[in-house]
Amino acid sequence: MSYVVVYDACVLYPAPLRDFLMHLALTELFQARWSDAIHDEWIRNVLADRPNLRSRLQRTRTLMDKAVPDSLVTGYEPLIEKLDLPDPDDRHVLAAAIRCGAQAIVTFNLKDFPAGNLALYDVEAIHPDDFVELQFDLRQELVLQAAKHQRSMLKAPPKSAGAYLDTLSSQGLVKTASLLQPYSEFI
Numbered sequence: 001m002s003y004v005v006v007y008d009a010c011v012l013y014p015a016p017l018r019d020f021l022m023h024l025a026l027t028e029l030f031q032a033r034w035s036d037a038i039h040d041e042w043i044r045n046v047l048a049d050r051p052n053l054r055s056r057l058q059r060t061r062t063l064m065d066k067a068v069p070d071s072l073v074t075g076y077e078p079l080i081e082k083l084d085l086p087d088p089d090d091r092h093v094l095a096a097a098i099r100c101g102a103q104a105i106v107t108f109n110l111k112d113f114p115a116g117n118l119a120l121y122d123v124e125a126i127h128p129d130d131f132v133e134l135q136f137d138l139r140q141e142l143v144l145q146a147a148k149h150q151r152s153m154l155k156a157p158p159k160s161a162g163a164y165l166d167t168l169s170s171q172g173l174v175k176t177a178s179l180l181q182p183y184s185e186f187i
Contacts, residue, residue, distance in 0.1 A: 005030055006038070006097040007038065008090075012034070017171040020173070032068050033072075033102060039061050079095035086114065090109070097121070105126070108127065110127060130175070132173060133176065
């Protein structure tokens with residue numbers, strides 16, 4: 001059985017983090033999932049800060065859906081009303097996780113997904129830094145490969161390994177940057 005995770009909108013909002021998580025999803029260490037509502041949320045939040053990016057974000061959305069097979073969760077809507085979370089606006093994320101059989105929701109908003117509420121559905125909320133650390137412990141070569149590939153795609157401007165790791169750290173992946181630092185020559 002494959003490990004299935006749902007990416008919450010907050011981890012898809014910042015482009016560097018979204019790109020890294022997408023590169024990780026392509027390693028097949030796990031199955032990444034999201035929904036149209038999750039897409040709508042992260043895109044709406046980016047557009048609030050950068051309205052000029054509308055067409056680029058729609059392209060990104062399409063590319064994400066094409067890059068990760070079966071990534072788009074559908075048919076979860078009937079579950080939403082029955083779920084109890086501190087913020088009712090987050091219920092769609094848990095509903096999507098239940099619908100696709102996810103074991104985890106990758107999110108910065110751990111307080112919005114209390115363990116007791118999620119345990120009823122055998123789902124846990126996990127911080128993206130802890131999530132990447134778990135993947136590194138399982139198959140460090142695949143995480144390194146994802147980091148190397150992402151960094152190699154950075155052309156405007158290109159980044160040194162140190163600058164790349166600083167970017168990951170600034171995105172909330174402090175432990176991840178620390179884990180990758182000894183391998184900076186490889187990435």
